Amino acid sequence: MNKEILNIRNDFPVLRNNPNVVYLDSAATSLKPDCVINKINEYYTQYGVNVNRGVYKLSYTATEEYEETRQIVKEFLNAKEIEEIVYTKGASNGLNMLALSLRETLKEGDEVVSTILEHHSSILPWQENCKIKNAKLVYTDIDKDGSVDLESFKKVINEKTRYVVVTYVSNVMGQILPIKEIVHIAHQYNALVIVDAAQAVPHLKVDVQDLDCDFLCFSAHKMLGPTGFGILYGKKKYLNKLKPLEYGGDMIDEVELYDNTTKDTPYKFETGTPPISEAIAFKEAIKYLNNIGFEKIEKHVEELTKYTLDKLDNLEGLTIYNKKSALKSGIITFNIRGVHPHDVSTIFDERDICLRAGHHCAQLITKHLGVVGTLRASIYIYNTYEDMDKFIDAVKVACDYFKDW
Amino acid sequence: MSNINDLYNQVLKDHRSFPRNKGLILDDSYKTLKAKNPSCGDSITVEVKIEDGIIKDIRHDGVGCAICCSSASVMSEVLKGKTIKEANEIIHDFYELIKGNMPENEDRLEDAIVYVNIHNFPPRAKCATLAWRGVDTILNTNKEGEENYE
Ligand SMILES: Cc1ncc(COP(=O)(O)O)c(C=O)c1O
Numbered sequence: 001m002n003k004e005i006l007n008i009r010n011d012f013p014v015l016r017n018n019p020n021v022v023y024l025d026s027a028a029t030s031l032k033p034d035c036v037i038n039k040i041n042e043y044y045t046q047y048g049v050n051v052n053r054g055v056y057k058l059s060y061t062a063t064e065e066y067e068e069t070r071q072i073v074k075e076f077l078n079a080k081e082i083e084e085i086v087y088t089k090g091a092s093n094g095l096n097m098l099a100l101s102l103r104e105t106l107k108e109g110d111e112v113v114s115t116i117l118e119h120h121s122s123i124l125p126w127q128e129n130c131k132i133k134n135a136k137l138v139y140t141d142i143d144k145d146g147s148v149d150l151e152s153f154k155k156v157i158n159e160k161t162r163y164v165v166v167t168y169v170s171n172v173m174g175q176i177l178p179i180k181e182i183v184h185i186a187h188q189y190n191a192l193v194i195v196d197a198a199q200a201v202p203h204l205k206v207d208v209q210d211l212d213c214d215f216l217c218f219s220a221h222k223m224l225g226p227t228g229f230g231i232l233y234g235k236k237k238y239l240n241k242l243k244p245l246e247y248g249g250d251m252i253d254e255v256e257l258y259d260n261t262t263k264d265t266p267y268k269f270e271t272g273t274p275p276i277s278e279a280i281a282f283k284e285a286i287k288y289l290n291n292i293g294f295e296k297i298e299k300h301v302e303e304l305t306k307y308t309l310d311k312l313d314n315l316e317g318l319t320i321y322n323k324k325s326a327l328k329s330g331i332i333t334f335n336i337r338g339v340h341p342h343d344v345s346t347i348f349d350e351r352d353i354c355l356r357a358g359h360h361c362a363q364l365i366t367k368h369l370g371v372v373g374t375l376r377a378s379i380y381i382y383n384t385y386e387d388m389d390k391f392i393d394a395v396k397v398a399c400d401y402f403k404d405w
Numbered sequence: 406m407s408n409i410n411d412l413y414n415q416v417l418k419d420h421r422s423f424p425r426n427k428g429l430i431l432d433d434s435y436k437t438l439k440a441k442n443p444s445c446g447d448s449i450t451v452e453v454k455i456e457d458g459i460i461k462d463i464r465h466d467g468v469g470c471a472i473c474c475s476s477a478s479v480m481s482e483v484l485k486g487k488t489i490k491e492a493n494e495i496i497h498d499f500y501e502l503i504k505g506n507m508p509e510n511e512d513r514l515e516d517a518i519v520y521v522n523i524h525n526f527p528p529r530a531k532c533a534t535l536a537w538r539g540v541d542t543i544l545n546t547n548k549e550g551e552e553n554y555e
Contacts, residue, residue, distance in 0.1 A: 340470035342445060343413070346526055350409055359446055372446050372468055401409070405418070405471075 005300070008292070009382050013037065022353040022387045027171055027199060027331055027378035029221045033288055036224060039281035051276055052250055066276055069283040070266075073231055076286050077216070078207040084239065086232040086266040087274055091198040092121035094217030094232035097269065098194055099125030101242045102163065106133040111160040113191070115140050115148050116364035117170040117177075122196040123364070126165050135162070146173045146365055147325060153182050161191040168200035168216075172362045172374065173322045174331030176204070183212045192238070198222055202380065203301060203329055205294040208233055220278065225285035229278035232269070239265035246271045297381055301330035304379050304388050308332060311392045317399040321369055330379030334395075339402045341373045347398045348375075353391055411522040412529070413471065416479075420516070421471045426481035429466050430454075439467075439551040440539030442531060447473045451539040460487050463540065470532050472523070477536035479516045489544055496541050503530050531555070 009015050011033040015023070023031060047061040054060070070085045079085060088094040106112075112126050116139055130137040138161075140152040157164065164186045169176050183193045192214040200206055202223040208216055215238070219230040234242075244251055244262055248271040253261040262268040289297065305327050312318060312334075320326075320334045336344050345357040358373045359366040366373060377391060429437070435452040442448070447469035454462040463481040467474070480499075484492045491513075498508035499517050505524030508514065520533050531554070538554050 342447075342470035342529070342532065343472070346409060346412060346529060349526070349528065358444070405422075 005382070005384055009384070011035070011288075012382055015382060018352075020352045022351070022383075022390050024353060024355045024377040024379065024383065024387065024391060026202070026380035026383075027222070027329075027376065028356055029227065030202060030224050030380055031382065032224055032226070033285070035284040035288055036226065036281045039284045040226060040277040043277040043280050048277075050273055062276065062280075065280045066274075069279050072283040072286050076206075076290070077231075077233055078209050079233055080209060081236050083265050084208075084233055084236050086234065086239070086269045087279055088217070088230045088232045088269075089228055089275070090219040090221070090230035091119075091196060091217045092219075094230055095122050095194070095196060096125045097232060097245055098215055098217070098234075099129055100245055103129045103133065106130070106135045106162060108134040109160065110135040110162045111138050111156075111158070112136070112163045112165060113138050113140065113153070113156050113161050113186075114165045115167070115177075116142055116368055117146070117148060117173060117175065118165070118167050118362065118364065119171055119196060119198065120361045120363070121198075122165055122167060122194075126163070136160075142365075142368060145324070146170075146321060146368055147175050148177065150178050150181050150185075154185055157185050157189055157191060159189055161186065161189050164191055164193045165196070166193065167196040167198075168206070169197075169203065169329050170325075170362075170365065171199045171331070172333055172360050172365045172376065173325050174327075174329035174333070175322070175325035176200070176328055179211050179213060183214075187212070199329060199331075202289075203294075203298060214238055220282045220285060223285055224288055225282040226275070226278035228275045229282055234265075236265065239269075242269075244268045244271070248272050292381060298328065300381060301379050302327045304383055304385065305330050305332065307385065308377075308379075308388045308392060311388075312395060315396065315399055317403055318395060321374060330383075332377045332379075333374045334377075335371060335374055336398050336402050339405055341371075341375045344375055344398050344402065347401065348391075348394050351390065351394050353394055355391075412526055414519050416516055416519040417471065417475045420475035420478040424465075424474060424478040426462075426464050426485070427466055427478065429464050430462070435462070435464070436543045436547070436549055438539045438543050438549055440535050440542075441551060441553050442469075442535055442555060443553055444555060445470075445532070447532060447535055449473060449477050449536045449539060451477070451536055451543065453540055453543050455489065455544075458489050460484055460489070460492055465536055469535065470529075472520075472529050472532040473535050476517075476520065476533045479519070480536050480540065483515045483517050484540065492540070492544060496537055496544075499537055500534065503533055 012031045014031045047058045049058045051063040051066045073085050074082045138156045186193045195213045195216040197216050197218040201218045216233040221227040251268045251271040317337045322333050341357040356376045435454045437452045439450045449467035452464040465477040
């Protein structure tokens with residue numbers, strides 16, 4: 001085993017405590033390193049008080065730690081201003097917040113462009129918006145293999161398009177969409193682009209100024225951070241215009257009997273006591289990833305994915321749906337011919353290989369592939385060639401075991 | 406240590422490949438319920454025809470894994486011809502079996518006994534009970550239409 005990967009593995013207590021486990025479900029959630037867990041512990045044991053409220057030293061420390069994350073996220077995304085970084089409960093929460101806040105801007109006949117690659121959390125809020133406002137939800141074309149190209153966006157983005165809602169990396173197909181180019185086209189028609197970056201942030205260096213997207217959401221937990229926390233990035237000029245969805249403590253400026261004024265962005269979107277330890281610990285995840293470096297992360301994931309695909313090539317009874325787009329995202333989506341993915345999943349579970357089986361909260365693309373579900377192995381920084389060999393063996397056993405079903 | 410062949414045994418594979426009582430009758434004399442597990446996508450519609458307190462017929466159709474589909478087939482054979490009271494007892498015994506508790510009167514379960522090892526595969530237990538829970542709901546609540554079981 002590569003020494004560097006060995007060191008990485010040693011940073012993950014779930015791997016230390018389960019030495020036999022082969023964890024190939026990082027697209028669902030990544031494991032967490034010590035530095036993140038220790039930081040959560042540090043908050044609760046050293047200065048575990050509320051933020052933004054107290055006028056005493058502990059509260060000051062907690063608030064400093066809490067706000068420092070915003071600065072680190074700003075740098076991580078290369079956002080222009082710190083006010084563009086809104087704390088959320090995760091990607092789903094951010095995407096829903098946006099859709100709800102923007103609902104009133106939709107008029108009958110407006111069009112919203114999206115793809116069938118979307119995770120339910122990006123498409124369904126807009127399906128609802130379009131139903132309520134009599135706007136039209138327009139899907140780009142997708143080819144037989146489930147890949148969407150820039151041309152297909154060009155065909156459907158026009159004067160009527162108000163919003164383009166698009167995933168950066170598909171959680172089923174692993175495809176990386178050409179966000180920068182999509183944004184360029186959308187902006188020619190004054191349409192705003194909302195990017196679901198949940199599967200992108202663990203793998204790619206995301207630069208919101210370079211992409212020029214208008215909004216971008218992701219969760220902390222898929223990139224080594226805590227659950228229940230995430231980020232909504234938005235260009236300041238748009239966040240300033242959006243009304244908050246929830247009113248209460250922290251987000252308010254002046255309160256009178258019959259009226260109130262709210263704080264500016266990002267605070268007007270952040271009411272109530274937030275997930276404090278999660279916010280504080282998230283910066284450790286970013287530092288950890290930056291420390292390894294995204295170039296190295298991409299290279300490692302790509303090497304393991306390529307190795308695996310090569311070994312599985314032409315295996316009788318195996319269908320891999322995304323050979324072309326697996327490499328960069330480390331997502332391998334497959335089925336054993338004629339067998340329900342849940343039946344196959346037990347072969348992996350028996351060998352302590354963790355992977356996902358089902359529709360992956362993306363029923364549209366699963367239906368497009370013409371199946372009830374798929375199996376998905378997703379590869380990340382702590383995986384090794386040994387992991388992949390065990391996985392490859394299990395796939396071979398499965399192909400053999402189910403061949404006469 | 407439980408082996409995968411304990412799970413996918415011959416009886417189960419036979420019911421999966423050659424399901425009994427499969428295909429819906431779509432007749433008013435049947436009570437119908439679509440039993441779904443939204444998180445895994447399994448969906449089995451069951452039809453039950455009851456006359457004079459006796460289950461005259463059971464039909465099923467749907468999509469799901471081998472455990473889910475075979476279990477619907479087994480269930481239809483085991484419960485057909487039973488009184489409602491007997492059926493309720495057998496359903497109860499089946500639930501216990503799935504939890505890993507051998508019921509006293511195991512013979513009554515007939516082929517359903519082949520799910521005896523499923524408690525060693527906890528994530529799959531809900532697959533085995535889906536169709537049974539659909540019939541349970543029909544017998545005990547008279548509900549028809551759709552029902553989600555997680
Ligand atoms: C592409 C994509 N978008 C959004 C989400 C939702 O993330 P969360 O469940 O953390 O809100 C996921 C998670 O599975 C995802 O893969």
